[in-house]
Each structure stands twice: as structure tokens, then as C-alpha cells.
Amino acid sequence: MYETICYEVSEGVAVVTLNRPDKFNAFTEKMNKEITDALKQAQKDPKVRCLLLTGAGRAFNAGQDLGDVAGGDVDYGAFLRERYNPMILQFQKTEKPIIAAVNGVAAGAGMSVALACDIRLASERASFVSSFVNIGLVPDSGGCYFLPRIIGMGKALELAMTGEKVSAAEALRIGLVNQVYPAESFQEDALAYARKLAALPTRAIGLIKRTMYKGLEMNLEETLAYEAFAQEAAGSTEDHREGVAAFMEKRAPRFTGR
Structure with a gap:
């Protein structure tokens, strides 16, 4: 059904897996559209009572695939309005709990998508980096909206301005994530958390x-x-x-x- 993600429903949980492991699950136009469609599908399906978003392989999501935009001038405003903004808005329009199960690095727009989820669970091997400043850009995909609301303005500005990488332990300390689990049992622990939410009203x-x-x-x-x-x-x-x-x-x- 999808080319860049996997979608599976079991025990009330729709597991959406970003599935470009060779590219650290970096976003392409196709992935943006498929995630948006999967969220809409889950919203309409009465069998789905919770969503779990995770990544295949070693990464959660490394942000935009720069190979998709390299070469020539890019109208970044139009790029965001067409590809990312509808996807991020759909996270809030989907009135079911959405969990980000961050199994590895979440960078750039990948971090922003994790922030757009309602709850963030992290593997002890996960990390977060607002990497936009490293290529002279501004956090997008809701990064400037969610980050200061989740961790406070001072820390949000620090992470956005420095591009500092945050470990799972530090992310838990500053309130960026809700829980950290051992890497060996992460998928099982995240699914158990999702099933608990799926059993609620x-x-x-x-x-x-x-x-x-x-x-x-x-x-x-x-x-x-x-x-x-x-x-x-x-x-x-x-x-x-x-x-x-x-x-x-x-x-x-x-x-x-x-």
C-alpha cells in the first residue's frame, strides 16, 4: 500500500514505521504524503485507538533527504507549505493519541515530527538534534511551535541556536521525552505503552x-x-x-x- 512507510494495525494500535533505513528514514515528498495519508486512515478506522510512529533500522528520522533538494534554487517557503505543513497539521487533527517511539537519531524535521506527537518514548540509544542551524536554516515543521512549549523558551533557544545533540537521558531530564527504555526491549516496551493507551476511552x-x-x-x-x-x-x-x-x-x- 505504501512505498516509504509500513502501516500495521494490531490490538488497537496502528504502528507506522518510517521505512527508508538505508537513508536513516529521511523525508522525501512521497514519505510526507504517505504519513499524512496514514494519519487520516487511522483517524477514520474505529479499530485504531492509538498510533505508534517509529523508524526502521538504526534511526528514527534524519530529517529532509538533502538529495531531494540539492542542486538549483529551492523555494523553501513553498516547499514547507506543500510538503510539511499539511503533514504536521494532520498530527493535531488526528484525535487519537500519537506516540513517537524514537529508536535512534531524530534530527531536523525528524525531531520536529517527534515533537508533534503527543507522547515521546525514547530508546536509551536515541538522540535529538535541531540541526537546521548547521546549514543556516530555521527550525521548521512545527519545531518553533512545539519545542519552547515542551521544554521552555530558554532551553529551546539554546538547542535551536547551537544545534547541540541531546542524549536520551538528557532529553528525559529536560522533559523532551516522557520515558526512556533499554534498547534491547524498546520496541516491546513502546508497544506495551501504546496498548495501554489503546485500552482507554x-x-x-x-x-x-x-x-x-x-x-x-x-x-x-x-x-x-x-x-x-x-x-x-x-x-x-x-x-x-x-x-x-x-x-x-x-x-x-x-x-x-x-
Whole structure:
């Protein structure tokens, strides 16, 4: 179905694997479009209740394949508007939890894509580098939006201005990633985390995601109003009724994502 990624659904989790290991999974136009399509497909599929994005081979993603843009003048603005911006926006439009399972280096736009995911899990061998400055460019693909919101402005500016590589341990210390796992068990640990999220009330998680991202751009009064709207929607779901029933009956809830 896809040429540059693999897509597989099992136990409620859609695993999207960036699959250009010989190029450290660097982005091409085809990959940008296939990731966007996979996100849309997962959003529509009721069997998918969580997404896990990872890389084949030793890298998560090394950023843009420079062989794709080498030679001649490049209109970087148009390049981003056509290839990357629709993909990054789709990460937020997909109202299911998206986990970046960073198995190796995440550089440039590869780091930005990891930041665009809701949760970041890292192998102990993973590393992150905002490498744009090393070729005289600015962090893109949401890097200037997500990075300061996740780790704070001061540290974000430092990483973006210096192009400093961040180890998995340091990424955990500064809040760039949520968990670090041993390299030997990383794929199993990341899948177990994803399956745990997939067993939770999917529509409530989607509403949490939507409301929190909107809250970044709204004042308190607007956020309170939107919380009331989101709570009204969540309160009408089968999973809410099941959660209340399970609590009253002192048993574990059996959520279905509806």
C-alpha cells in the first residue's frame, strides 16, 4: 500500500514505521504524503485507538533527504507549505493519541515530527538534534511551535541556536521525552505503552488532546468555555457510562472507544 512507510494495525494500535533505513528514514515528498495519508486512515478506522510512529533500522528520522533538494534554487517557503505543513497539521487533527517511539537519531524535521506527537518514548540509544542551524536554516515543521512549549523558551533557544545533540537521558531530564527504555526491549516496551493507551476511552482522549492544544492559544475564560463543551461531548459517550458503572460496581472498566 505504501512505498516509504509500513502501516500495521494490531490490538488497537496502528504502528507506522518510517521505512527508508538505508537513508536513516529521511523525508522525501512521497514519505510526507504517505504519513499524512496514514494519519487520516487511522483517524477514520474505529479499530485504531492509538498510533505508534517509529523508524526502521538504526534511526528514527534524519530529517529532509538533502538529495531531494540539492542542486538549483529551492523555494523553501513553498516547499514547507506543500510538503510539511499539511503533514504536521494532520498530527493535531488526528484525535487519537500519537506516540513517537524514537529508536535512534531524530534530527531536523525528524525531531520536529517527534515533537508533534503527543507522547515521546525514547530508546536509551536515541538522540535529538535541531540541526537546521548547521546549514543556516530555521527550525521548521512545527519545531518553533512545539519545542519552547515542551521544554521552555530558554532551553529551546539554546538547542535551536547551537544545534547541540541531546542524549536520551538528557532529553528525559529536560522533559523532551516522557520515558526512556533499554534498547534491547524498546520496541516491546513502546508497544506495551501504546496498548495501554489503546485500552482507554478513545473519544475522551481525543477531546483532551483537542482541548489542551486549543488552550495553548486561548485565555482562561475561553478555555473554561471550551472545557464545558468538551465535557458535554465526553459525557454523552458509552465509555463515560461504562466508566461510571465500573466505578459503582467496583470492577475494572471495559472501554470500547465509543
